[in-house]
Amino acid sequence: MRYIIENLSEEQILEIDRQGDVVNCGVTEYVADAGNEVGGGLVLKRYNFVAPLIEAGAPVTAQTDANVAAR
Template sequence: DITYLVDERLREKEFGVFDRLTRVGIQAKYPEQAEARTVLGKFYHRPPGGESWCDVILRLRSVIDTITRDYRRERVLVVAHQVTVLCFRYLLERMTEEEILGIDHAQEVANCSVTSYEFAPNLGKRGKLALCHFNFVAPLEESGAEVTTKPDVPVAAK
């Protein structure tokens, strides 16, 4: 029997006025924000009505605390989108800003990909989570399904 719950802290990064815009669209429609993003960097820039990666990381610190407290020694499945997945990696693997942005720059997080960790008791003072898979899509490829990085289809506001 599987119990699941929806947690608003696991939502994708709020893009604010940048939502559904490409880099070119942002530069055309919000040139001052494009410049601010260039100066601050994507890790720290918060578009109007949106979040920075740091805002997402703050939310996820709380999620990790909840999981650690309420689900200790249990298997946990988290379903999330690209920035959330990458920010989890940043926290769990204690990465630097440069390291996680390098991973983000190198590849898109594929739709339906799996990122997994296992507890490694020999790491650190009391053990820690070790990355097993990132962006793993073999089950999709084996079934012949197309692996995409396309955004969701636009839907009406809720």
């Protein structure tokens, strides 16, 4: 989803992937870009945010991606 919304290149999205796993139920938040006069847009505010999970006492978990290309 970030790839599309943020218009990222393949290298940028692969770098995000190398930085760590996306946690289950982690929050990704965007805000409207008021400075963009051509149709607005969204700007990433936070990614992989887990404070609500921690506050609720829920475990923060991640699951690795299945290697479906090798099948």
